Amino acid sequence: MPYNRAHHRFAVFAAAVTFLLIIAGALVTSNDAGLSVPDWPTSFGSLYKIPHLVGGVKFEHTHRMIAQFVGVLSIILAVWTWRADPRRWMKYLGLTALGLVVAQGILGGLTVLFYLPPAVSSAHAALAQTFFCVVVLIALFTARSWVEETxxxxxxxxxxxxxxxxxxxxxxxxxxxxxxxxxxxxxxxxxxxxxxxxxxxxxxxxxxxxxxxxxxxxxxxxxxxxxxxxxxxxxxxxxxxxxxxxxxxxxxxxxxxxxxxxxxxxxxxxxxxxxxxxxxxxxxxxxxxxxxxxxxxxxxxxxxxxx
Amino acid sequence: MNKKLWAAMFLLGLLGLLAGCSKKENTNEEQTTSPSSEMKPAANATPIDPATAASVSGTVTFGGAAPKAQKIDMSQDAACKGNNVAETVVVNDGKLANVFVYVKDGLGNRTFDVPKDSVAIDQKGCRYHPHVLGVMTGQNIEIRNDDETTHNIHPTPKDNREWNESQPPKAAAIEKNFAREEVMLPVKCNQHPWMKMYVNVVKTPFYAVTGEDGKYEIKGLPPGDYTLAFVQEKMGEQTQKVTLAAKDSKTVDQSFKQ
CATH class of the missing domain: 1.20.120 (Four Helix Bundle (Hemerythrin (Met), subunit A))
Known part of the structure; x- marks a missing residue:
């Protein structure tokens, strides 16, 4: 199987943005800003308008925007892997990443709608790092060292x-x-x-x-x-x-x-x-x-x- | 542990959570009789003879050196200006403000009408006014935003329904009530994490909050033996027994120490 540099670099980029998303999420929790935007999936009633980014909203809405971006990256990564990678298990790993990010988004929404119940918020935190590990693994499995070296x-x-x-x-x-x-x-x-x-x-x-x-x-x-x-x-x-x-x-x-x-x-x-x-x-x-x-x-x- | 077990544990957790939330749902016990903030008995309230009504008053003090008030950093929102000191323990010349005083025991099965008048919570200078509020179960609370920034009002009760609503500048007042008794129910704003206040929900009109001078007064009590509770947000609850005869006016002071 030939090394696909663009695919690998995209996976590395997705992992880097996911890492940023984890930092953004940690900032939300540490600043007690998780409920500063009281609705979900909308933000103050809108799906696309960016609210005034002050106080807790700055952390919560930024986290939501990065999460949306990671969602888009995950869709691209899953489709790209499905089409470009001949390894069947890699195709499923791409789909797994996509499934995890969808589940993660829903868990994030539940934390808002149910006022941060510890079980759901903790599941959201744990799933975030699980998703990060999966994207890191995709980056690893698409690396030249993995693909070409014996x-x-x-x-x-x-x-x-x-x-x-x-x-x-x-x-x-x-x-x-x-x-x-x-x-x-x-x-x-x-x-x-x-x-x-x-x-x-x-x-x-x-x-x-x-x-x-x-x-x-x-x-x-x-x-x-x-x-x-x-x-x-x-x-x-x-x-x-x-x-x-x-x-x-x-x-x-x-x-x-x-x-x-x-x-x-x-x-x-x-x-x-x-x-x-x-x-x-x-x-x-x-x-x-x-x-x-x-x-x-x-x-x-x-x-x-x-x- | 296999994936199915994890999934089952997660689903069970979610179900438990949903059950917990539904338990908290508001069983609105609002009363529809003609209420009165002056506690005039109505049809279904237990009448109190005004000719024998007694009162209790006093001063709440703080023993020892007053703790230094913590400073608040409001710099994350330019629209927030004003007093930058926390109200966790407010002491003036040894007098303790913001103590909720109420008749905890001694009224038996007496019932009281819900006052028709609303009580107000103002958000001004990115602080809640008042910091400690007393209200009867079912009584209307009018929440206003006088600031040029959006707040969210988020009570985190143990026994009442939790809610979280945002309120932009100049928005219409939000009207709420709490159905169940709950003392020192925290209310916070997640946009401005220093904004905190406490609502005290009781079934009787016999409560007061100490002012800057540490004083309180509870009027109109029928003669009887009572337990008075003094509750401070950080230092907790202290109680005192008091016996009131007809037309009595007794003084009950209390002291807190940290």
């Missing part, structure tokens, strides 16, 4: 396997994402999120150290492992600052304060990058480091995953 294979003979550790990392990160969202949306106290942060730190550090100590010769594994480790350290620091500004110092604040907004939004953004990087690492480990003999799949039957 993967270097090394068997994994250790227990648990690196791939299992990657899956465990994604699991604890997802739990962390939901706990964090529930705290931000007043559905839970802060301590489950802080407690699970220890589990996240241990599991991700274990995964990164295993990847770097045994498979640093594989670029496709080393790079995301290093990125994951760096993002983990940054995320733990940001989490600590966010805790100080929101819980320790800001619990009596009469309005969202700038340090709290900045640290919390950065915490959400880096969290999204960390999840996407971990998912990318898992995919690269699955491709480059198959489970060795003695586990379920004999190595002879395990063929390298090519384009």
């Amino acid at each position: 993967p270097r294979i090394e068997n994994d003979e250790r227990h648990p396997s690196l791939f299992t550790l990657c899956l465990l990392s994604i699991f604890v990160l997802y739990v962390q994402l939901i706990l964090g969202a529930m705290f931000r949306h007043h559905g839970l106290s802060w301590w489950p999120h802080v407690l699970n942060a220890a589990a996240v730190a241990i599991v991700l550090a274990w995964t990164a150290i295993r990847a770097l100590s045994r498979y640093s010769g594989i670029d496709a594994v080393r790079r995301p492992a290093i990125t994951m480790l760096a993002l983990l350290i940054a995320q733990l620091c940001l989490g600590f600052v966010a805790f100080l500004t929101r819980v320790a110092w800001g619990h009596d604040a009469v309005q969202p304060e700038f340090p709290m907004v900045v640290s919390t939004v950065a915490h959400v953004a880096v969290g999204a990058l960390l999840l996407a990087t971990t998912v990318a690492l898992a995919v690269q480990v699955w491709r480059h480091i198959p489970v060795a003999v003695g586990e379920h799949i004999p190595s002879r039957e395990r063929k390298p995953v090519a384009a």
Whole structure:
């Protein structure tokens, strides 16, 4: 299969705009602006008019406009992938992205219509990062390195396997994402999120150290492992600052304060990058480091995953 | 966990949420009898003999040094100008303002007509006026916007129906009421996150809010033993017992500490 540069770049662009959308959404929550536009799908009764962007409306309506743009990008990406990519599973991945963005839009609407119920708002936050991961994966699967290069294979003979550790990392990160969202949306106290942060730190550090100590010769594994480790350290620091500004110092604040907004939004953004990087690492480990003999799949039957 | 289980959990969550919302729906208990803000008994209200009516008044004070008022940053909307200090705890010379005082217990099964007169909430200088409001269940509340910017009025009750409406400058007043009793019901504006106030919804006309001088007065009570509750938005509730004989005029002071 030939590398399609335009398709790949478009996928990267869609992922970048989705990342911006996650930041815009985090700004809405941190500024308590989620209900500043009281109607949906219209904004102050109109589908197309841009309201006066002051106060909370500035955050909420900007979030809605970027979301609409991401919706359009997702339609283009799904259609383009369907037409240009010969891999059947990629066609379905494009459609999955489109389905997720539609579901995400509906969840966003429900948060407005039902006045930000914690369960729906948290689902909206979790689905946002799920969608981001899917678009990042589309960008990864359309990259030249994935499409044209023959993967270097090394068997994994250790227990648990690196791939299992990657899956465990994604699991604890997802739990962390939901706990964090529930705290931000007043559905839970802060301590489950802080407690699970220890589990996240241990599991991700274990995964990164295993990847770097045994498979640093594989670029496709080393790079995301290093990125994951760096993002983990940054995320733990940001989490600590966010805790100080929101819980320790800001619990009596009469309005969202700038340090709290900045640290919390950065915490959400880096969290999204960390999840996407971990998912990318898992995919690269699955491709480059198959489970060795003695586990379920004999190595002879395990063929390298090519384009 | 497989996808079906996640989907089922999500759907169950949504159903639970919808059930919760429908539970909150307004069971409008508005009364249609001739109400009176001067609590003259009507046909279905329990009559009170004005000749024996008593009153209770007093001053609410704050013990210790008054907390420094937090500053508000209104710079995100150029149309917002005015006093930039939060009203969470307002103390003047040791006197505590914005305390809601009401007869919490002692009136038995007496019923009272809903006053015909509306109470007003003004949005001026990107603040709510008053900061603490008392109102009877079903009584009309008229909400006005005197600012040159759009506000949204968003009560976040526990026992009443939640709603959220925007109000542009010079728009017609929004008229609402609350069907159920609820003390310190928060109302906020999501466009201007510092804008907060509290509505106190009770079934009797025997309530007051302390002024800048910390004083309150509740008139027209029938003789009896009562529990007076003093509620402050941050420091919570304190109660005192008081016995009122016919035509009594008693003083009940209260002090809060942080």
